[in-house]
Amino acid sequence: MNIKSQILLLMSFLIIITASTFSWIGYQSSKKALLEGIDNKLLTAACFAKTILSDNYHDTLIDKNSISPEEFDRMVDRNNKLCLSLDLQYIWSVMIVSNQIVFTSATSPEKDIKKGDHARFFDVHRNPSAFDNVFGTMKTDYSSFTNEWGTGRMVLVPGTDKTGRKYCFGASMDTGNINKILTNTMRESFLLFLIILTVGICTSYYLAGVLSRPVIKLTSIAKKITSGDYNQKIDIGGGKEVKSLSESIATMSLAIREKLATICESVELFRRVFDEGLIGVVIIGRDLKFLKVNPTFCRITGYSQEELTSMTFPEITHPDHIEKDSENIKKLANGEIPYYRTEKRYYRKDGAVIWVSLVASAIRDNTGNLLYFLTMTEDITDKKQLNEELRCNEEKFRSLFENMTEGMTLNEVIYDAKGKAVNYRIVDVNPAFEKHTGISPVTAKGKLATELYGTESAPYLPLWANVAETGKPHHTEIYFGSVKRHLDVACFSPRKGWFATVFTDITERVQIADQLRQSEEKFRSLVETSNEWIWELNEKGIGTYSSPSVKTLLGYGPEDVIGKTPLDFILPEDRKEFATIHNKIFKSRKPFVHVLYRCLHKNGSIIILEGSGVPFFDSNGRFKGYRGINRNITERKRMEEQITKLSFLKERLIGTQSLNEILKIVTDGIVEFLGADFARIWLIEEGDLCEKGCFNGEFSEGPNVCRDRTRCLHLVASSGRYTHIDGNHRRVPVGCYKIGRVASEEDPWFVTNDVTNDPRVHDHVWAQSLGLVSFAGFKLTSEEGRPIGVLALFNKQPISSFGEGLLKDLTNYLSQVIMSKKSLEALQKSETKFRTIFENANDAIFLMKDDIFVDCNTKTLQMFQCARDQIIGQSPYRFSPPLQPDGRDSKEKALEKINAALAGNHQYFDWKHCLYDGTLFDAEVSLNPIVLGGNLFIQAIVRDVTEHKKAEQAILELNRDLEQRVKDRTLRLELANKELNAFAYSVSHDLRAPLRSIDGFSKAVLEDFSDKLNDEGRDYLQRLRRASQHMAALIDDLLKLFRVTSSELNISDVNLSLIAETAITGLRKTDHQRNVEIIIPPEIKIKADPHLMLVVMENLLGNAWKFTSKKQKARIELGVFEKNKQVIYYVRDNGAGFDMAFVHKLFGAFQRLHSVEDYPGDGIGLASVQRIIHRHGGWIWAEGKPDEGATFYFTLDSGTTVTKEV
Amino acid sequence: MENKIILLVEDNPDDVDLTLRAFKKNNIANSVVIKRDGAEALEYLFGTENQSPQECNPLPAIILLDIKLPKIDGIEVLKRLRANPRTKILPVIILTSSTQEQDIIDSYSFGANSYVRKPVDFDQFIEAVRQLGLYWLLLNELPPAGK
16 A cells, blocks of 8 residues: 555545534534423423412312313413413323322313313323322423324423422423424534535545655655666655755765775775785685685795695694684684684694784675685784793793892882972882881882871982982982881882882891990990999900999099009008919919909008909900909908907807896997997886876877887996986887887887988987987897887997998897896796795695695695694695595595696695694685696695685575575466466457357348348448457457567577568568658667567558658658667658657557558557567657657667656 | 268357358358367267277368367367377368467467468458368368278
């Protein structure tokens, strides 16, 4: 179908649709207007018919005879006229009477009257169903109909009469006329349709022709171009688009012409390339046979064209490439790849291997079938070799670069616009770079130096920029601050503007060198500052080195010593001997130690030196001299002397008897041997109460107040400047002044070489005036470390630490001597004391060897009324009756007791003794074994108990009487208690039984005879029940109280805090909701009955809990305080409190200060608490204020000072 | 349950009636043997001297024993019951007004199975009896009779 027919067909289709739509819409709108006009007309008619009849027309109608036939005819006539004038069919009215629809007015056209088919008054309507709708809805109803009266349209207007009967007026029109009009309209529409159709199709035909003409022309031209006729003149009129299209075709034709020319050129070029070019061109068949080769390929491979055309492609290929080749060929053949490029090796005809670069592509016919492969081959053997060499070199250097142990960097210097080096970039670094700098190559590569090292200017830029510029290598050691390393760097320039560094980390080496230098310095300073004189002598014995300390030793400087021999400084009288020794040593060339020699100080004093030295040799082993050290031992020698003297002093002490003499020798010795100005010793007299007259005893504050009034230091020895032992310093209180403080524990010793300034020396002026410079005080102590005295001295020379050591040693020795002397004195004193006691005792005291009296006191003689010689040598049974009151033989019994005592058992027994004259008396005897001088003795103490016995008898009788009385009372008390228990038991058991009956039977009556009782009766029974239950509760409370009073007290250590916590825990369980602040201090320890204390706490805390229940912020506190040495415990709350006026009722049983309705309770709790506290010997009382809270105080032991008791 | 006899030893006739009433209220329909004092109770359990054990009354399933009884008191009855192999493991519940600790200790130490204090409030008493009945008559498996 050509384009013209297509346009025509499309246009026709559109025109038909448009025309038919217009026609249809025109027809429909005409029809609708017509019908609306009819409906309006009908409604007007029906309403008019209704109006012309009176309003109450239908109310009056009852039956056929309601109106006269004449009247009906008039109505019909009126309607007929109306119908005629309005061109209507019928006007009528109907009414529902007795379920029938009857006419109440009508129209009777003449044709109906002729037929006799006209409606008369009250005729039943033959088609009642026509009114279903109008009477159903009671709304105006329009409808079309076709029935025996023709085809028409009618309207029905409904109404109801006074009695509710439904009626309606109707009007109808014959619509046969209408249809006629409609047919006309339709015909007109169809005509319109035909006209539009005809005009449309003609127009379409014309347009189609116009539109398609250029296209057809263009098509023919294109066809001609396709067939190769490019010389086509294109001149086609038409729209802009058509013009543009024709121009494009013209351009296209031109282009094709030009292209053809180019192709011809290309073919020529290809031919020349193929025949003469440097590229080997090969056409290979699908079987890989060479189909066609160009001369160049022949030249490359060395084969002739003929030879090659009988060979295949793989035949000349190096085996390494065959697999890859066949794979590529396969892909090429399958069209997976358009071409491939490779470098491969061929075998030349002469056997040489050549490298070629090869591009292969597949050539296909129009349908895509593979025709052959085309390959372009280039000989790259030379290039390849060059590459290979380069690669080898690169690899070699790269490997060197990567593996060298030195760090290496390659850097490019960066210049500014003026050509000044400003920075450098680290282009590459080797792995060793990280080892030397700690910076990883990844971080370093490509960074600017400033960036990498974080410095403002690139490190060593001028130095290295110079290398990069001049190409002169540079080698240096630097401290590379950025990485904190010392580096040995060699820098060279591989090309202008670049530099490379090769470097190693020499930090360690530099550090070691540094340490070495420091060590040398240290050693030198050691030598230089040493107190010892360090020297060097050459092989001739002449000084070559001397440490500066020679100045302090001999008064000469090193410059005085160097160049001299040691002999020059030796004491003249010793020189001969020294020279002998010196020569001997130099001859031996062996080390020597501790050689003593005396030198002469520059100031003339004698200095004793102790020297040691070692020979030294040069590298050839030749003796070069001695090096050594000299030590000044002058002082040491002097000390040794002092020690000797002190030992002599100690020896002198041993032979001395009196303590005071010993002490005097010591102070004398200190003055004599140690050169003290004066030395003194004080000793502590135990039990020597400080009293008036005591030195400084009147001080009441400050460092000199007497700290220990029971001990005082007594001056006992004094030598040197002062030799008196009385005066101001006769007594010094322990702890006061420098002497007293040495004696007190605070300062075991006190040494100062600056007495004129030391704050502890109180009289600086005095010390200065005497030229005293040093003081030393040492505490003399007993073996247990108890202070026994002080040794002190003043000196005009400083006390050296050696002197101090000597004095300490002397102090210790002196302490021992004093202690042993003192203990001897104490023993003597004690002996005297005990002898006095022995002699003056009121008991007879014997000493027996076995059963023989060896000694006795004066009382013994009085007791036994005899002389000493009448007792000594006798036995105890000499002074006893033959038999003792228990009937035993006195001697036998006495020996038994003595033997028991000798065996180590103390004996104490009653004994019947007799006087020397035989008079009997009662005695108590105590026997004790004692050791005296290594011998075992019995000490017997005998007491005359005659009087004592009599008194004892009287007491015994009295006691017996008392015991009886107590027994009687206890019995009565026990009986009373038993009765009370029985009573309580009875209360608990018997009093409850009747109550139970009352309650039980009341309940029974309530249950069984409820119907026979009125409300009052039931209420009385309920009251009976309540009362009996209340009484049961009261009985229980009474018993509780009784138990609290009667149970046994078990006093033990009790933690009141824990008990209170327990009670509070219980209370919290009863009411989880309440928020009460509880304060219980931990660890209130008391001695009490734990069970009863729990009752106390339960009641007191329970009351607090109960009476704070109406408080928002309840607070309960258990506390304890002490007043007048009385511990008082309390429980405080901020609850309801109470009026102090009623405080006396608080602790009474069954007493209540609040109504049961407000705060439930039985009034027994506080009574119980009071009884418990009283039983613990304590008191309880309370304080309170209404609405402010209450505090209950209690004590536990029998209080002495209770301020308030309730 | 019906064939199990309850022996009630109680001297107070009011308490007897109330206890029986409490049984009734709790639908405990066991036959109840009532003894007015300890001597009667022992005679019922062990017979007179002339009777052999076989001639004795059947053993009750449970004994409710008041402590304070004329002639022989409850604790003594309990001791004798426990001394006799025949009644050694018979459930005995001490039912008393006493709250004396000593009574409670005695009861348990002489082998009472339970100790119930008779509350004055009859409602509580009914509840106590209900629990007794539940436990001792329903739940507790009695030892085989006569062994």
